[in-house]
Amino acid sequence: MTNTRTADAEATVAQIEELAAAGADVVRVAVPTPADTAALPAILARAGVPIVADVHFHFDRALEAIDAGVAKIRLNPGNIRDREQVRRVIARAAEAGVAIRVGVNEGSIVDRSDAARHEAELQRPLHELMVEKLATYLEAFEEAKFENLVLSAKSHDAVTCIEVNRLMARRWDRPLHLGVTHAGTPASGAIRSAAALGTLLAEGIGETLRISYAGDPVREVEAAVELLASLRLRKRRGIELIACPTCGRIQMDMAPVAEAIRAALSDVVEPVTVAVMGCVVNGPGEAEGADVAVCAGKGKALLYRRGHKVRTLKADEIVPAVVAEVRQAAAEMRTSEE
Template identity: 45%
Template sequence: MPELESRLLAPRRKTRQILVGGVPVGGDAPITVQSMTKTDTRDVEATVKQIYEYAAAGCEIVRVSVPTKKAGEVFHEITARSPIPVVADIHFDYRLALVAADGGAACLRINPGNIGGQDRVRAVVEKAGEKGIPIRIGVNAGSLEKDLVEKFGGTATPEAMVESALRHLEMLEKEQFFNTKISLKASDVVRTVQAYRLLAKQVDYPFHLGITEAGTPWGATIRSSIGLGILLAEGLGDTIRVSLTGDGSEECKIGHEMLRALDLRAGGFHMVSCPSCGRVQIDLNRVAHQIEEGLREINHEDVTYAVMGCVVNGPGEARDADLGVAGGAGEGLIYRKGVLIRKVKEADLVPAFLEEARKFKAEQSA
């Protein structure tokens, strides 16, 4: 482990390991990136199409809501066609959990306390055991049990969230079911972080991390990055979801970028670009964004690119990258592994850089 990482990151929390489909979660398994479909589940074609889009963006486990009988009836069609494991999201009606388990769910997301009495919990647990699938307990500050809210002064405090999680766990453990993971989500960073910290001291189940209802992409990305970043740096978390009111594919891309930023996952490319200033003499904003979009299509992993605007820091950053460009007066210098290989006009800069990126990928692949 690099010296910086050893100072920055706490040791990974030791948990039991579960399997979601063929994806290991917890223990020493890599931290996985999840998302949730935003289609009407009854529309099988739209839902499957979205799952494929998510998978292409790096989604490794996908959650699909099963809110109605009709959604349950078509759920098996979705799981049969999905390229990644599908978690069935169930609320209130335990019979939908049974249908989803029979329909190929790789995991059931329920709150045992809101599906009825212990007999209904037992039915779900028996079905999950029969199918060999885990259950995810999902505690959400916005839907906490009323008695717990009242107990803790009328507010969904971190302590109330943890007590809710323990209550749900007890219902499963009473049935000798331990194939479980847990999430404790609030819409703000502080409560979420505090809740996970508290529960981590009491159980060894794997955690699914997220800031729920985080908002539109600008604010949600900031809140998720801070909240998940704190927890991941403290060694907490086994799967993550970045919740955006927007494109789910972006959730997956942001999630992977978080993990790469903390050296918790490899893969993908890393692009360095300067913020621009009065020294820059090319349209850096256009060049950087077009290069980044082109690199996503090339999809070269474990490569560092640099797109710099001027001759102050540009040549140094470009030389340090696998492939880099330093802008000049209406032109750019392209470096490969520290060696200047091309000087091109600004109008040709993007296609020339992407051409070199494709060459680099082909040679590395060979």
């Protein structure tokens, strides 16, 4: 999801391009104001991926986004509660062939206008309450026989995310969008998202996903691609780095070496596996399974190509030699695919 002001079409298109280059197949933009939906035609004309408009408080933004030609809109039942307004959005989306994601968030399902009911709801398991709210909201879609639907239910809590999505998958045969909302900083957010989304994806639950945390959205996409590639649900884009985590047997500090190799190869899109190992204990074993590997000894290192020793390197030769070897392996992969 972009974090630019959508009304700034230039900045938004630039960020959509960055996200797509990082691996995003679909990009969501927020449209809280008329100026944001007014910018959509200019954005859609240049976006290379389908665009989803995230509609919050006003159903007019949904109608405007549909008219602009977005691929999908996201409605939050906690924010647009008027049934008649929802019916109008459904009718317009059906006419235009636009998909709707109905996405509930833990924070917006509670109706605090009725204190007694609110108190009773707080006693219920949260995942059951979220599914119940979603089911009530979906009545308008069922009445209209609107089928172009995606559902989501997000919480900041990983276990709640797992429980609510399992329940939704049992109850509805519809595409589910996965995410942990307000997951926090990159360090905690990536782990919390991987715990929840990885569990669900491994169970075959989920069609689209967003990893979300504070900071650069490109990092969110990179984390999502890494998660999908780790579960073999998507081909890895770029090198897979197997790096020595360091221990008492280390012969050379390989952390800066691994980082320098990763940075120098950020433009490589082929899935070359690269092992950067700190000693000869596990190094040769990892080297066997990697396309390119380097195992450090005292002041020098052994370079391997698909398990075969290529040559011995001095410490200052390691990074350029590995980079050259990986580029050659990537070129061979490209040739074999052509």
